Amino acid sequence: MAIDQRNQLLRETAGKFWPDLPASMQAAALAAELSGYASATWLRRDRLKPENPYSDESLRRYLWRALKAHPFPPSERTLRDIIASSDPPTE
Numbered sequence: 001m002a003i004d005q006r007n008q009l010l011r012e013t014a015g016k017f018w019p020d021l022p023a024s025m026q027a028a029a030l031a032a033e034l035s036g037y038a039s040a041t042w043l044r045r046d047r048l049k050p051e052n053p054y055s056d057e058s059l060r061r062y063l064w065r066a067l068k069a070h071p072f073p074p075s076e077r078t079l080r081d082i083i084a085s086s087d088p089p090t091e
Helices: 002-017 023-044 059-069 076-084
Strands: none
Touching: 002 023, 002 059, 002 076, 023 059, 023 076
16 A cells, blocks of 8 residues: 555654654654655656656655655654554554
8 A cells, every 4th residue: 555655664764864863753853854845846846757866865765755655745743653653554
């Protein structure tokens, strides 16, 4: 399922870029990055690209993959649940 794939990618992203933060702070940081990217660059340019345009280890590469799996970013609250759970809720 696309949402499950997106959620797994978001968990990986939080763990990679904010490994020392608690889940609530990871969710806040990820929500801010995801919201900014989704509302600007993703909508205007990146959603139409068939291949990921970002370098292997960049945050944008991970955000692109998550939104390509499911194009609607979850809320910060849902991100907290996704990050804290191994079997996250779908949104």
